[in-house]
Amino acid sequence: MNRIERKFKELKRKRQKAFVVFLTCGYPDLRTTKILIKELYRAGVDIIELGIPFSDPLADGKLIQESSAYALKKGIDIFKVFKLASETRRITSIPLCLLTYYNPIICFGLERFMRMSRDSGVDGLIIPDLPPEESKDILKIAKSYGISVIFFISPTTSGERLKLICNLSRGFIYYVSLTGVTGPREKLPVDLIDNLKKIKKITSKPVCVGFGISRPDQIKRLYKIVDGVIVGSAIIKKIKDNLGKPDLIKKVVDFVLWLRGNKISYV
Amino acid sequence: MFPNNKGYFEEFGGRFVPETLMFCLKQLEDEYLKAKKDKKFLREFNYYLREYAGRPTPLYLAENLSRYLGINKIYLKREDLLHTGAHKINNTLGQVLLAIRMGKRRIIAETGAGQHGVATATVAAMFGLKCDVYMGKQDIKRQRLNVFRMKLLGANVIPVESGSQTLKDAINEAIRDWVTNVRTTHYIIGSTVGPHPYPMMVRDFQSVIGRETKEQIIKKEGRLPDYLIACVGGGSNAMGMFSPFFKYKQVKFIGVEAAGKGLSTNRHSATLTKGKKGVLHGAYSLVLEDRFGQIKSAYSIAPGLDYPGVGPEHAFYKKIGRARYVTVDDKGALEGFKLLSLTEGIIPALEPAHVIFYLNKLKRQLKNSIVIVCLSGRGDKDLDIVVKGLKIK
Ligand SMILES: Cc1ncc(COP(=O)(O)O)c(C=O)c1O
Numbered sequence: 001m002n003r004i005e006r007k008f009k010e011l012k013r014k015r016q017k018a019f020v021v022f023l024t025c026g027y028p029d030l031r032t033t034k035i036l037i038k039e040l041y042r043a044g045v046d047i048i049e050l051g052i053p054f055s056d057p058l059a060d061g062k063l064i065q066e067s068s069a070y071a072l073k074k075g076i077d078i079f080k081v082f083k084l085a086s087e088t089r090r091i092t093s094i095p096l097c098l099l100t101y102y103n104p105i106i107c108f109g110l111e112r113f114m115r116m117s118r119d120s121g122v123d124g125l126i127i128p129d130l131p132p133e134e135s136k137d138i139l140k141i142a143k144s145y146g147i148s149v150i151f152f153i154s155p156t157t158s159g160e161r162l163k164l165i166c167n168l169s170r171g172f173i174y175y176v177s178l179t180g181v182t183g184p185r186e187k188l189p190v191d192l193i194d195n196l197k198k199i200k201k202i203t204s205k206p207v208c209v210g211f212g213i214s215r216p217d218q219i220k221r222l223y224k225i226v227d228g229v230i231v232g233s234a235i236i237k238k239i240k241d242n243l244g245k246p247d248l249i250k251k252v253v254d255f256v257l258w259l260r261g262n263k264i265s266y267v
Numbered sequence: 268m269f270p271n272n273k274g275y276f277e278e279f280g281g282r283f284v285p286e287t288l289m290f291c292l293k294q295l296e297d298e299y300l301k302a303k304k305d306k307k308f309l310r311e312f313n314y315y316l317r318e319y320a321g322r323p324t325p326l327y328l329a330e331n332l333s334r335y336l337g338i339n340k341i342y343l344k345r346e347d348l349l350h351t352g353a354h355k356i357n358n359t360l361g362q363v364l365l366a367i368r369m370g371k372r373r374i375i376a377e378t379g380a381g382q383h384g385v386a387t388a389t390v391a392a393m394f395g396l397k398c399d400v401y402m403g404k405q406d407i408k409r410q411r412l413n414v415f416r417m418k419l420l421g422a423n424v425i426p427v428e429s430g431s432q433t434l435k436d437a438i439n440e441a442i443r444d445w446v447t448n449v450r451t452t453h454y455i456i457g458s459t460v461g462p463h464p465y466p467m468m469v470r471d472f473q474s475v476i477g478r479e480t481k482e483q484i485i486k487k488e489g490r491l492p493d494y495l496i497a498c499v500g501g502g503s504n505a506m507g508m509f510s511p512f513f514k515y516k517q518v519k520f521i522g523v524e525a526a527g528k529g530l531s532t533n534r535h536s537a538t539l540t541k542g543k544k545g546v547l548h549g550a551y552s553l554v555l556e557d558r559f560g561q562i563k564s565a566y567s568i569a570p571g572l573d574y575p576g577v578g579p580e581h582a583f584y585k586k587i588g589r590a591r592y593v594t595v596d597d598k599g600a601l602e603g604f605k606l607l608s609l610t611e612g613i614i615p616a617l618e619p620a621h622v623i624f625y626l627n628k629l630k631r632q633l634k635n636s637i638v639i640v641c642l643s644g645r646g647d648k649d650l651d652i653v654v655k656g657l658k659i660k
Pocket of ligand 1: 498
């Protein structure tokens with residue numbers, strides 16, 4: 001059992017839900033990413049999803065695209081991401097997932113990528129352009145290194161594939177709230193709750209919802225059904241809005257507390 | 268037959284896309300496989316190819332060029348004479364009919380040179396469908412005329428400002444649109460690239476080029492040609508020409524890629540020659556990337572060749588040695604452009620102009636051969652670039 005699985009077990013025991021935060025590694029710089037992880041952990045964030053910047057992030061909306069391009073321009077590469085992961089691991093026990101498109105993994109070498117992940121204290125791997133049908137090789141290797149590969153279910157997933165994905169996904173199942181790319185949305189689809197109820201019926205694995213989440217009321221509603229939420233673009237936007245300001249970290253942490261329903265005078 | 272049912276040409280191909288698209292790729296595959304066997308669909312497709320696009324295109328014996336180069340016989344497959352001026356319409360006609368079959372009323376496409384965008388806007392206008400075309404901001408500047416053509420045809424041209432602002436980014440943006448509007452929208456991809464079933468489907472729609480060629484050359488020469496030569500961007504005109512000859516081992520295939528400013532620079536589009544195995548836009552094939560797997564931006568004087576990926580079937584042809592892939596740089600393309608214009612009175616697009624120049628390099632070897640060139644498009648769209656490149660006053 002790795003840190004992700006332990007985390008969900010612990011949350012279940014405490015009857016709590018997971019709050020997962022996505023950060024583009026190196027946006028706006030490595031030092032900030034590192035402090036953010038530490039402070040978010042202290043503020044009660046349960047899992048960090050660390051994005052490896054990529055030149056062609058086709059599942060991402062404008063905000064994450066831009067953060068990714070920004071980080072690349074600053075010279076962030078895969079080695080720096082692993083280095084940051086292992087430094088983080090030295091100071092916290094927060095479960096860490098890497099989010100990366102598939103090509104950088106192929107280029108780095110599947111086996112080498114998994115070895116580096118394990119050695120850097122990474123627990124999980126999320127690959128938005130790798131459906132289960134294409135994941136045979138990587139699953140075998142991931143297993144031998146104890147890395148959980150997390151798969152997506154989307155509103156267009158149905159029938160046999162639902163079961164296949166629930167079976168394959170390790171750590172948790174990533175439910176994509178909407179048909180679309182990442183990015184904050186004021187409203188989530190009306191049938192989201194019903195869809196999630198269906199998924200919860202066919203699997204006992206933790207289900208976390210991501211894409212579009214940007215408001216506390218959305219989270220409150222989702223927590224009634226699922227095991228966790230993933231917030232990405234809304235956090236990236238908060239970082240973007242506070243670029244260059246001395247209280248960037250505090251602003252992001254306050255935002256997370258506000259999302260979680262803490263009474264912070266904050267909008 | 269290739270690909271297998273998972274869309275693989277041996278190790279190349281597949282379907283590397285976000286989960287949301289998996290269902291519609293399956294739906295597209297199922298619909299396409301049904302349509303392919305449906306006589307009514309094929310009759311309709313052939314009707315529009317003939318009556319609307321202007322098929323069959325001539326297989327023209329370029330006597331002057333042959334004499335000039337000292338090559339026995341060079342034939343030109345005149346895809347440049349098709350409606351809209353390039354082979355792209357073969358594919359867009361096929362796909363638009365499929366979209367209608369699937370009940371999708373909105374079409375999206377990416378375009379680099381604008382040729383595929385124009386071919387898509389054209390069929391969308393004719394069938395009364397809504398059409399949005401994604402085009403990199405850089406390409407919009409380079410290919411102004413095609414932007415006007417698309418607008419006249421009623422399409423909405425959406426500038427893409429992300430990444431390198433060229434074709435690869437336009438494809439990313441089209442995929443993002445498709446992920447969002449997948450239930451109502453069909454994405455007409457412009458070449459033999461992308462996730463399964465696109466490389467297979469686009470090849471099949473384009474294979475009319477090779478099938479006609481086979482019939483025509485047998486009628487004219489009583490035998491198959493020695494060489495087929497075509498330019499390779501994503502690979503659709505080349506695959507359309509090559510694939511019907513796959514099993515005739517005596518027919519040699521040569522694909523010409525763009526060397527841009529030179530293979531030793533970073534400014535080229537020679538994916539098959541210089542690329543590494545990787546995933547771009549949903550397929551495992553060859554890609555131009557840096558040492559961390561970030562996709563490089565490609566470059567060529569020919570906007571239609573300017574792509575850092577290539578169709579998986581070409582990667583497969585290369586691996587098994589069925590085709591040979593060579594390169595010609597910008598300068599050569601301009602020479603080829605001039606050469607065909609002067610000898611035959613045919614102004615080629617800059618993409619197949621690469622091929623014309625390659626004939627020159629190969630002339631000794633081809634002395635006694637029958638060679639067929641896929642003349643994939645005409646050069647009107649490129650006049651701005653060529654006038655500048657050749658310093659014509
Ligand atoms: C005239 C012409 N030839 C060739 C190409 C390259 O595409 P492909 O390799 O798919 O044939 C293009 C693309 O725009 C084109 O316009």
